[in-house]
Amino acid sequence: MRRCAIVGMGMITGPQPGRTARWLEAEATRRAIEDAGLKPSQIHGAIQLRRTGGGGERAFLTDAFPRVLGLPVNFYFTVGRGGCLAGLGVAAAMSFLDLGIADYVVLTGAVDDYSRSRETKAKGALGMVHLEKEGYWGKPFGDLRAPSHHSFFAARHMHEFGTTSEQLGMISVQERAWAQLNPEARFYGRPITLKDHQESPYVVWPYHLLDICLVSDGAVSVVMTTEERAKDHPHPPVWVLGVGFGEAMAELWWEKQNYTRLAVQTAKEQAFAQAGIELQDIDAAQLYDCFTGEVLFQLEDYGWCKKGEGGPFVAEGHIGPGGDIPVNTSGGLLSAYHFGDLTGLSEAVIQLREQAGPRQVPDCEVVLVTGHGGEVLSPGMCSIHSTLLLGRN
Amino acid sequence: MAYTKPRPNIDGDIQPFWEGLKNHQFLLYRCQQCGAWYWPAAFCRFHDNQPFAANMKWEPASGRGRIFTFNVHHWAFDPAFKEDVPYVYALIELDEGPMFGTNIVGTPPDQVRIGQRVEIVFEDYPEEGFTLPKARILEEAPS
Ligand SMILES: [Zn+2]
Numbered sequence: 003m004r005r006c007a008i009v010g011m012g013m014i015t016g017p018q019p020g021r022t023a024r025w026l027e028a029e030a031t032r033r034a035i036e037d038a039g040l041k042p043s044q045i046h047g048a049i050q051l052r053r054t055g056g057g058g059e060r061a062f063l064t065d066a067f068p069r070v071l072g073l074p075v076n077f078y079f080t081v082g083r084g085g086c087l088a089g090l091g092v093a094a095a096m097s098f099l100d101l102g103i104a105d106y107v108v109l110t111g112a113v114d115d116y117s118r119s120r121e122t123k124a125k126g127a128l129g130m131v132h133l134e135k136e137g138y139w140g141k142p143f144g145d146l147r148a149p150s151h152h153s154f155f156a157a158r159h160m161h162e163f164g165t166t167s168e169q170l171g172m173i174s175v176q177e178r179a180w181a182q183l184n185p186e187a188r189f190y191g192r193p194i195t196l197k198d199h200q201e202s203p204y205v206v207w208p209y210h211l212l213d214i215c216l217v218s219d220g221a222v223s224v225v226m227t228t229e230e231r232a233k234d235h236p237h238p239p240v241w242v243l244g245v246g247f248g249e250a251m252a253e254l255w256w257e258k259q260n261y262t263r264l265a266v267q268t269a270k271e272q273a274f275a276q277a278g279i280e281l282q283d284i285d286a287a288q289l290y291d292c293f294t295g296e297v298l299f300q301l302e303d304y305g306w307c308k309k310g311e312g313g314p315f316v317a318e319g320h321i322g323p324g325g326d327i328p329v330n331t332s333g334g335l336l337s338a339y340h341f342g343d344l345t346g347l348s349e350a351v352i353q354l355r356e357q358a359g360p361r362q363v364p365d366c367e368v369v370l371v372t373g374h375g376g377e378v379l380s381p382g383m384c385s386i387h388s389t390l391l392l393g394r395n
Numbered sequence: 396m397a398y399t400k401p402r403p404n405i406d407g408d409i410q411p412f413w414e415g416l417k418n419h420q421f422l423l424y425r426c427q428q429c430g431a432w433y434w435p436a437a438f439c440r441f442h443d444n445q446p447f448a449a450n451m452k453w454e455p456a457s458g459r460g461r462i463f464t465f466n467v468h469h470w471a472f473d474p475a476f477k478e479d480v481p482y483v484y485a486l487i488e489l490d491e492g493p494m495f496g497t498n499i500v501g502t503p504p505d506q507v508r509i510g511q512r513v514e515i516v517f518e519d520y521p522e523e524g525f526t527l528p529k530a531r532i533l534e535e536a537p538s
Contacts, residue, residue, distance in 0.1 A: 126474045127472065127473060127474065137404060137406040137408065137409065137435075138404045139404070139435075139496060140484070140496055141400075141401035141404065142400060142401055142402060142403050142527055143484060143496065143497050143498050143527070143529075144400075144468055144471075144472075144473075144476050144479065144482055144484060144498065145484055145496065146401075146472040146473050146476075147472045149466075150466070150468065150472075150484060151484075151496075153466040154464045154465070154466060154486050155464075157464045157465060157466055157509070158463070158464040158509070161464070161509045203469065203470075204467070204469040205468075205469060205470045206466045206467065206468050206469065206470065206484075207466055207467035207469065207481075207504075208466070209466075252440075261463070261464060
């Protein structure tokens with residue numbers, strides 16, 4: 003297969019009241035094409051990256067951003083499962099590029115969750131209101147939002163391994179420390195301590211408010227191409243070194259054995275084999291962090307520590323600024339902005355281009371980006387994991 | 396008082412389950428060929444199936460199981476649950492094998508533990524036309 007690379011990126015952060023997700027998609031795409039030094043007429047395909055889950059479907063678009071932006075694309079479609087968008091989108095784009103039916107593909111995802119949640123909060127709900135999926139199980143029982151079922155995993159991990167809320171809190175504290183180095187982050191200028199975490203209210207025990215990701219407005223768009231053209235752009239290419247997937251529905255439902263881990267195994271094996279690298283080659287990890295528990299599970303699942311030892315591991319540090327494995331260097335979904343795994347993808351591009359300013363990881367050559375869907379058993383089934391390895395060479 | 400909480404989302408695959416609840420029957424989907432139990436409906440994973448899973452039928456089950464994991468909702472994401480917080484939402488490993496999510500009722504949240512034995516109880520809402528399956532803790536030693 004031809005090597006593929008990201009050669010342009012556009013990003014929008016911060017509240018965007020009055021703008022639809024469609025408009026944000028169009029603007030982020032425009033920025034990505036400009037960043038790549040291209041003209042819209044050179045984009046042959048477009049992929050919409052759409053996050054689902056968290057208690058239902060997001061209300062979405064009746065129109066397509068390539069139409070809004072006037073891109074003369076030969077294909078346009080939507081991918082995404084839970085918070086896994088970038089991995090699926092990159093794999094799809096690579097197949098079109100490798101077939102030779104597109105020179106450039108643009109991948110774009112946008113959210114208006116922050117503005118939407120302001121509207122529904124004004125009507126009395128705590129947070130966003132979703133359109134319900136057919137057959138959705140848990141709402142009559144009060145399973146209403148992502149914390150309603152993701153917290154099952156953390157409670158089970160605590161039960162099996164003695165993991166504590168304070169240990170989970172150390173993930174939140176270290177990610178917030180990264181956000182202090184990112185002026186675009188929602189919680190830039192607002193560091194927290196473990197005491198702040200412990201004193202934040204329980205939303206759904208065992209999760210405190212500070213164990214839970216934020217919601218955002220914004221968008222990320224990237225332009226991909228193949229090695230023939232990758233070096234013909236203003237910025238150095240960010241190479242796709244490997245991509246892999248895992249799916250846990252069978253073992254979740256029938257073996258009941260992975261309530262303390264995510265579907266990392268096959269995803270990691272596939273991606274790392276393609277890249278020909280080992281865990282110690284990872285310079286920064288952008289781990290899907292919808293909740294603190296997911297970060298803990300992945301640190302174990304990828305092998306930075308043993309299963310069950312994630313609690314003591316994060317309590318020692320390791321993942322914050324200056325740590326030996328920098329995790330979620332933007333501040334992540336917990337402290338920066340929530341675009342699904344596009345948060346991690348955008349940060350990987352920024353780090354590999356050495357544009358990260360005070361949060362730049364020195365000699366950053368290989369970055370791991372993971373995607374995750376965490377709805378399991380109840381209410382639904384969204385148990386995907388993706389591993390994306392990006393590199394400078 | 397008007398029922399303001401979300402109503403059950405009943406699609407064609409699970410309708411017989413909800414019909415059973417109205418008769419205070421807790422049904423699981425069972426393979427007539429090998430005896431395996433499923434919830435919600437599924438094709439049997441142990442062998443080939445007949446078209447549209449004709450080898451599967453809804454059958455009465457024990458309605459008993461064990462708390463596999465749980466959480467405690469302190470926030471009412473929907474104002475209709477304001478009177479209910481803090482409430483327990485649990486994942487129950489049924490004795491027949493499948494997992495089932497519902498509320499634990501009749502026990503204060505701080506006394507709920509993983510491993511406790513539970514039994515399904517039926518909350519009738521005749522004016523709404525449905526019965527909700529909830530769970531109460533049995534006085535048996537956890538394991
Ligand atoms: Zn069978």
